Amino acid sequence: MKRIVFIYSTVDGHTLKICKFLAKITEDHGFKADVSQLTPSCMIDLKSYDQIVIGASIRYGKHRPELLKFISNNLKTIESKNGAFFSVNAVARKLDKRTASDNPYVRKFLKTTAWKPKIIGIFGGMINYPIYGLLDKYMIRLIMWITKGPTNVNESVDFTDWDEVKAFGEAICKII
Known part of the structure; x- marks a missing residue:
């Protein structure tokens, strides 16, 4: 059974809710899914997973600081595991802000990291x-x-x- 880890960075818990929803979908397709919070001191054995999905929320125009550090520290492993990324932000409540080229937070994220996720999701927050x-x-x-x-x-x-x-x-x- 292939394993997926959903790693989330959240302020008020909505990104966790989305991760749990995604985990259920992947489990319904026969995958083993784990959900883990991204904290400054988190230790996740990324190599034990077949895929890595990272979800992060925005507060006051920024992702949480540990996000970029985690990606930088684990870039090779994340890239080798078909990494996917999603951003949760209130700007994405507008339909024209739900693509990587139109969402200012995702554009900024992609400019500040060497990671190029295989797929990117942008969801309206709460x-x-x-x-x-x-x-x-x-x-x-x-x-x-x-x-x-x-x-x-x-x-x-x-x-x-x-x-x-x-x-x-x-x-x-x-x-x-």
């Missing part, structure tokens, strides 16, 4: 005002107001197109 601290709540609200997004601080809005996530999961199964 704005979950009720769980944010006061500063995050109002900073994100300001950003959403500027970009014409939701501003009701009592709401949670999931921008993820789960059919797109499913299609990405199916694509992962084909490149292994």
